[in-house]
Amino acid sequence: xxxxxxxxxxxxxxxxxxxxxxxxxxxxxxxxxxxxxxxxxxxxxxxxxxxxxxxxxxxxxxxxxxxxxxxxxxxxxxxxxxxxxxxxxxxxxxxxxxxxxxxxxxxxxxxxxxxxxxxxxxxxxxxxxxxxxxxxxxxxxxxxxxxxxxxxxxxxxxxxxxxxxxxxxxxxxxxxxxxxxxxxxxxxxxxxxxxxxxxxxxxxxxxxxxxxxxxxxxxxxxxxxxxxxxxxxxxxxxxxxxxxxxxxxxxxxxxxxxxxxxxxxxxxxxxxxxxxxxxxxxxxxxxxxxxxxxxxxxxxxxxxxxxxxxxxxxxxxxxxxxxxxxxxxxxxxxxxxxxxxxxxxxxxxxxxxxxxxxxxxxxxxxxxxxxxxxxxxxxxxxxxxxxxxxxxxxxxxxxxxxxxxxxxxxxxxxxxxxxxxxxxxxxxxxxxxxxxxxxxxxxxxxxxxxxxxxxxxxxxxxxxxxxxxxxxxxxxxxxxxxxxxxxxxxxxxxxxxxxxxxxxxxxxxxxxxxxxxx
Numbered sequence: 179x180x181x182x183x184x185x186x187x188x189x190x191x192x193x194x195x196x197x198x199x200x201x202x203x204x205x206x207x208x209x210x211x212x213x214x215x216x217x218x219x220x221x222x223x224x225x226x227x228x229x230x231x232x233x234x235x236x237x238x239x240x241x242x243x244x245x246x247x248x249x250x251x252x253x254x255x256x257x258x259x260x261x262x263x264x265x266x267x268x269x270x271x272x273x274x275x276x277x278x279x280x281x282x283x284x285x286x287x288x289x290x291x292x293x294x295x296x297x298x299x300x301x302x303x304x305x306x307x308x309x310x311x312x313x314x315x316x317x318x319x320x321x322x323x324x325x326x327x328x329x330x331x332x333x334x335x336x337x338x339x340x341x342x343x344x345x346x347x348x349x350x351x352x353x354x355x356x357x358x359x360x361x362x363x364x365x366x367x368x369x370x371x372x373x374x375x376x377x378x379x380x381x382x383x384x385x386x387x388x389x390x391x392x393x394x395x396x397x398x399x400x401x402x403x404x405x406x407x408x409x410x411x412x413x414x415x416x417x418x419x420x421x422x423x424x425x426x427x428x429x430x431x432x433x434x435x436x437x438x439x440x441x442x443x444x445x446x447x448x449x450x451x452x453x454x455x456x457x458x459x460x461x462x463x464x465x466x467x468x469x470x471x472x473x474x475x476x477x478x479x480x481x482x483x484x485x486x487x488x489x490x491x492x493x494x495x496x497x498x499x500x501x502x503x504x505x506x507x508x509x510x511x512x513x514x515x516x517x518x519x520x521x522x523x524x525x526x527x528x529x530x531x532x533x534x535x536x537x538x539x540x541x542x543x544x545x546x547x548x549x550x551x552x553x554x555x556x557x558x559x560x561x562x563x564x565x566x567x568x569x570x571x572x573x574x575x576x577x578x579x580x581x582x583x584x585x586x587x588x589x590x591x592x593x594x595x596x597x598x599x600x601x602x603x604x605x606x607x608x609x610x611x612x613x614x615x616x617x618x619x620x621x622x623x624x625x626x627x628x629x630x631x632x633x634x635x636x637x638x639x640x641x642x643x644x645x646x647x648x649x650x651x652x653x654x655x656x657x658x659x660x661x662x663x664x665x666x667x668x669x670x671x672x673x674x675x676x677x678x679x680x681x682x683x684x685x686x687x688x689x690x691x692x693x694x695x696x
Contacts, residue, residue, distance in 0.1 A: 295361025569624030
C-alpha cells in the first residue's frame with residue numbers, strides 16, 4: 179500500500195492549536211490519507227507507528243473488555259441464582275428485545291462515522307451534529323413504540339416496567355459519542371468508559387437485586403451505569419470540540435451518511451438479528467423457566483463473542499485507511515487477523531463442548547440442569563459468527579458493503595423460521611443449533627465474496643495448527659475433569675499451548691503477523 183509520506187497532503191495546524199471549523203466538508207477523498215492524531219507524518223498505515231497504535235488499542239480495549247465481561251458474567255450468574263429461572267428469563271427476554279432496537283439506533287451510523295473520521299478527522303464536528311440528530315429522532319420514535327407495544331403485549335405490570343426501563347437504553351445510546359474516539363483510535367478513553375459503565379451496573383445489582391421482588395432494579399442499574407460512562411466521553415469531547423449542535427439540515431456530510439450508511443446499516447442490523455433471534459423465538463414459544471434455562475448459556479456465549487467485536491473495532495480504522503492498497507497486501511493483513519482469531523476461538527469452542535456439563539454445574543447450580551448441552555452446541559457460534567462478521571467488516575472497509583447485504587439479509591430472514599422449526603422439532607437444542615448452521619453458511623459465503631475481490635485469506639493455514647492442538651487438549655480435559663473442572667480448564671489450556679509450541683504456531687508469532695502485515 180502507498181505510504182502517506184509519498185502522498186501530497188494538506189497543511190495541518192500544530193497539535194496544540196485548536197482545530198479550525200470545517201463547515202460543510204465534502205465526503206470525497208482528499209489529496210491523501212490523513213494520519214491519525216499522534217502519528218508522525220512519515221508513518222503510513224502499515225508502518226511501525228500504526229502497529230504500535232493497533233497493539234495499544236487492542237490491549238486497552240481487551241483489558242477493559244476482559245474486566246467488563248468478567249463482571250458481566252458474575253452479574254449474570256448472580257441474577258440467574260437470585261431471580262430463579264423464571265425471573266432471569268423475564269429480564270433476559272426484555273433486554274434482548276431492547277437490544278434489537280438499540281442496534282437500530284446505533285449500528286450502521288456508528289460504523290460509517292468511524293470510517294469517515296478515521297479517513298478525514300476534519301469531519302468530526304459535522305458528523306457528530308448529524309449523528310446525534312438522526313439517532314435522537316430514531317430513539318424517541320422507537321421508545322414510544324416500545325411503550326405502546328409493551329402495554330398491549332404484557333399483562334403483568336412488572337413485565338411492562340422492566341421493558342420500559344430497559345427501553346431507556348435507547349436514549350443513552352442516542353447520545354453516545356464513542357464512535358469519535360474509535361475513529362481517532364483513542365481507545366483508552368473508550369476502555370475507561372466501558373469499565374465505569376460495567377462497574378456501576380455490577381455494584382448496583384450486587385447491592386439492590388437480592389431477590390425476585392427487586393427485579394426492576396436490574397435495568398435501572400444498567401441505565402445508570404451507561405449514563406455515567408457516556409458523561410465521561412462527553413466531557414472529553416466538549417473540552418476538545420465544544421458543545422455539539424445536532425441538526426438535520428441538508429448538507430453534503432448528511433447526504434454522505436445517508437447514502438453510505440444504508441448498506442452498512444442493513445449489515446449491522448442483520449448481524450444482530452442473526453446473533454439474538456434464537457432467544458426471542460424461544461421466548462415466544464416457551465415458558466419463562468425455559469427462557470431462563472436457554473438464556474443463561476446464551477449470555478455466556480454472547481460474552482465470549484464480545485472479543486470478536488473488540489477485534490473488529492480495533493482493526494477497522496486500519497482497514498478503512500488501507501482500502502486503496504494492493505489486493506495482495508490487504509489479503510496478507512486479513513490473513514494474519516484470521517489466524518489470530520482461530521488460534522484463540524477454536525480451542526474455546528472445543529473446551530466448552532467437552533466441559534459443558536461440569537461448567538454449568540459449577541457456575542449455575544442444579545436449577546439449570548440440562549443447560550450443558552445448550553452450551554456445548556452454542557459454543558460453536560463463537561468461531562463461526564466471529565469469522566463471518568470479520569469478513570463483512572473487511573468488505574465494509576473496502577467500500578464493498580453492498581456485496582454482503584444480500585447474504586446477511588437472507589440469513590436474517592431465514593434465522594427466525596429455521597429456529598422456530600428446529601425448536602419445535604428438537605426442543606431447545608434445535609434452537610441453539612440453528613444459529614450454528616447459519617453461521618457456517620455465512621462464513622462460507624463471506625469467504626467466497628472476498629475471494630472474488632482477490633482478498634480471501636488462506637483458510638488452510640488457520641485451521642491446521644489449532645485443530646491439532648485442540649485434539650490434543652481433549653484427553654487432558656476429560657482426565658482432569660474427574661478431579662475438578664477448573665483443573666480441566668487449566669490443564670487443557672496448558673496442553674493446547676504445549677502442542678502449539680511444538681508446532682511453532684504460538685499466538686505470539688501470529689500477533690506479530692497481524693501487527694506487521696507488510
